[in-house]
Every structure is written in C-alpha cells, then in structure tokens.
Amino acid sequence: MSRMIFVNLPVKDLKASMAFYTALGFTNNPHFTDDTAACMVWSKAINVMLLTHDKWRQFTNRPIPATTSSEVMLALSCDSREAVDAMNNAAKQGGTADINPVQDLGFMYSRALTDPDGHIWEPFWMDPAAIPAE
Incomplete structure (x- = not known):
C-alpha cells in the first residue's frame, strides 16, 4: 500500500x-x-x-481548541496561482479567507484560510525551477 x-x-x-x-x-x-x-x-x-x-x-480526551487558537497550518499544493485564488475565494462560503497576508515570493504564491471551525489551510503554488540560487 x-x-x-x-x-x-x-x-x-x-x-x-x-x-x-x-x-x-x-x-x-x-x-x-x-x-x-x-x-x-x-x-x-x-x-x-x-x-x-x-x-x-x-x-x-484532550480538549478541542477554541477556533481562535492554532496548532498547525496545513499546506496544500495547487496547480497554479489561479487555483490558489479560487480555493481562497471558495473559503468565503462558511470559512474565512485571507487570514494572513498573501505571500508572493515569485517562485511561490500562497494564501491562508480557515474552515468553519478555525482550522488553518494554506493553498500554495510553487515553481521549483524558479527558486533563486543562493
């Protein structure tokens, strides 16, 4: 498996x-x-x-945290910047869009949202070939 x-x-x-x-x-x-x-x-x-x-x-039996707290931010890869934007816009239906500032690093683009219970998700797009060399 x-x-x-x-x-x-x-x-x-x-x-x-x-x-x-x-x-x-x-x-x-x-x-x-x-x-x-x-x-x-x-x-x-x-x-x-x-x-x-x-x-x-x-x-x-551990307590369920309040919706105003956070423990993790779960990042999901998307196929494009437009897909990131679409997911963020869909979050407005029951959740909260753009809970953090949009991150646009050129090679990576992300937005953060919460579901109705305050769980944080970060849809992102990345182009590894465009990562600047150090």
Whole structure:
C-alpha cells in the first residue's frame, strides 16, 4: 500500500463542514462517511477526516481548541496561482479567507484560510525551477 495521510479534524457541524470542503475542491469518500464522520479526499495520498466532537472524543480526551487558537497550518499544493485564488475565494462560503497576508515570493504564491471551525489551510503554488540560487 502506498503511503497516505489522514488529517483528523474535530468539527461542530458535519454537514456544513462537508459542504465547505466540497467547495474547496475535495470529494467525499462515502465508504468512510456516516453521521459522525466524513472522509474528504484531496488526492490519492491526502484525506481529511471530519469528526463530530463526540466522535473526536472517542480518539482522545484532550480538549478541542477554541477556533481562535492554532496548532498547525496545513499546506496544500495547487496547480497554479489561479487555483490558489479560487480555493481562497471558495473559503468565503462558511470559512474565512485571507487570514494572513498573501505571500508572493515569485517562485511561490500562497494564501491562508480557515474552515468553519478555525482550522488553518494554506493553498500554495510553487515553481521549483524558479527558486533563486543562493
């Protein structure tokens, strides 16, 4: 089996979160979806498990952080600057777009957004061939 990542996120409203991630370009895997969890697929290797708070607590008793705190920023590669912009614009439907200043380094372009529960995502585009030599 090839290596994969399943990012698990606690969410308050599963249906609203599913709609948000669908708008960003994720697809739902119904085999791992029920009333307590949804598997949202970004690629063959990247999946996001949206877990209701009750489901989340089956895995850990650690507190769910407030939406105003952050622990990680999850970066997703996009095919173009336009795709980064489209994902950021889609975040306005239920989440928050441009929570940080836009980063444009020429060879890399990124914008940061949050989902309805405050989880931070950073869609980015990069052209490795354009990275300046040191």
